[in-house]
Amino acid sequence: MNSTQLQRGVFLALLAAVTAGFVWILLPFFGAVFWAMALAILFTPMYRWLFKRLPKGRNFAALVTLTICLVIVILPLIMITLSVIEQVTLLAQAIRSGQINFAAYFQQILDASPRWLVDLAQRFNLGDMAAWQSRITAGASAASQSIATHALAIGQNTFDFLVSFFVMLYLLYFLLRDGADLSKTVRNALPMAKPHTHYLLNKFTTVIRATIKGNVAVAIAQGTIGGLAFMFLGVQGALLWAVLMAFLSLLPAVGAALIWGPVAIYFLATGHYWQAGVLVFVGVAVIGLVDNILRPLLVGKDTQMPDYVVLMATIGGMAIFGINGFVIGPAIAALFMAAWSLFVNSGNLDDVPDEDIPPPK
Incomplete structure (x- = not known):
């Protein structure tokens, strides 16, 4: 019995070591x-x-x-x-x-x-x-x-x-x-119950897909609209500001406004009232509408996470993992919430049908 346990312990240690080595590679x-x-x-x-x-x-x-x-x-x-x-x-x-x-x-x-x-x-x-x-x-x-x-x-x-x-x-x-x-x-x-494993992997896949599709769609829409508005108003470097607005739009609610807001203030303070009015209208009514409609539909609906969790997970993920963090952060947050949900409701999870494509004949 002791020999069997020793062999199993050595095997598990070897498994952990080669796994760590592979990850290191x-x-x-x-x-x-x-x-x-x-x-x-x-x-x-x-x-x-x-x-x-x-x-x-x-x-x-x-x-x-x-x-x-x-x-x-x-x-x-x-x-x-x-x-x-x-x-x-x-x-x-x-x-x-x-x-x-x-x-x-x-x-x-x-x-x-x-x-x-x-x-x-x-x-x-x-x-x-x-x-x-x-x-x-x-x-x-x-x-x-x-x-x-x-x-x-x-x-x-x-x-x-x-x-x-x-x-x-x-x-x-x-x-x-x-x-x-x-x-x-x-x-x-994975040494877990199959329904739980299937649920967590499906949750991970859903969050990755929803985060990329939703955030990229919102970023493209907001960056394009903001860039066209800047180009129409004669702001120098419209493409650069469009990309910055697209990048900052990864932060829900406040992202793109960090770019168009100061420009609108400058237009207003220097007497360019119609330019300021156009930019504020585009920023609030168009860019803001895109954020308020597309993001909940494409991100929040599929991830089933509150906006404040998505915001904190995105900022924290980008602080740790760089640009990759806007996907990794929400994925970790979703798995955290899913794992705790399984822990609280253990035994109540039904098996999910396997959607893998059949092997080719």
Whole structure:
């Protein structure tokens, strides 16, 4: 009996060690593996649809799905990123040369402000234009140097980026093709009751799919609307601000307003009343409506989490995991709530029908 327990303990220790070693090996490609899994979850319904209609089997259906993913998601994202880097560089150069002078803009706002607000700004030493100009110039210089450093780093790490990119595509192909079998293997391997395992994995899949679809849809809608409004109003660097609004829209309720709000205040303070009115209308009535309608429909409905939980999980996830955190954070929060729900209602969970696609004949 003692020998059997010893053998089992040694085997479990070996299992834990090789699992930790495998995870350690994958850490350099964490982003590639994560986004391959996320995109596989997102595009699996399309793969299943193509698999049922294309005559050449799973390999061809996975290849077609991968091509569609590459065309509609990855290539446009790369092109937008390159355009934003170019606009950031031009904007930083304009700030350094004085073509764009935020201190002057702030002075215009102070000149148009009521006396009590000017006194308050002076009390907190916010009205010293020379100090503001010095800080902004130093910030622009630091931003330019940072951009140049990152550009050099990108150039030096191009090989690593290409390796990670092709690892993601390669892994995505096999996850699309064999994802159902892998999911079934994971369910059978986990030492939990099968209904509970199925429920948690389905919850994880649902949250990943809803978070990506919902947040990306909201980000594209808000960024596009805000960028078009800025372009119409003649704001310099409209594409950059559109991307920033799209990125900040990952934060529910307050995200995009952090960009269009200060611009609307500047227009109002400098006497550009119709521009301010148009921007406030677009920001509140259009961008805000998109956030209030699309996000609950696409994110909250499927994740079944309150907005404040989604907000905290998104911010916390991005603080820890970077850009990947806007998906990882809500997924962890959803699994936390689902696991505690199982604990509280243990024994009341019915088995969920298996939706895995049948193996090809």
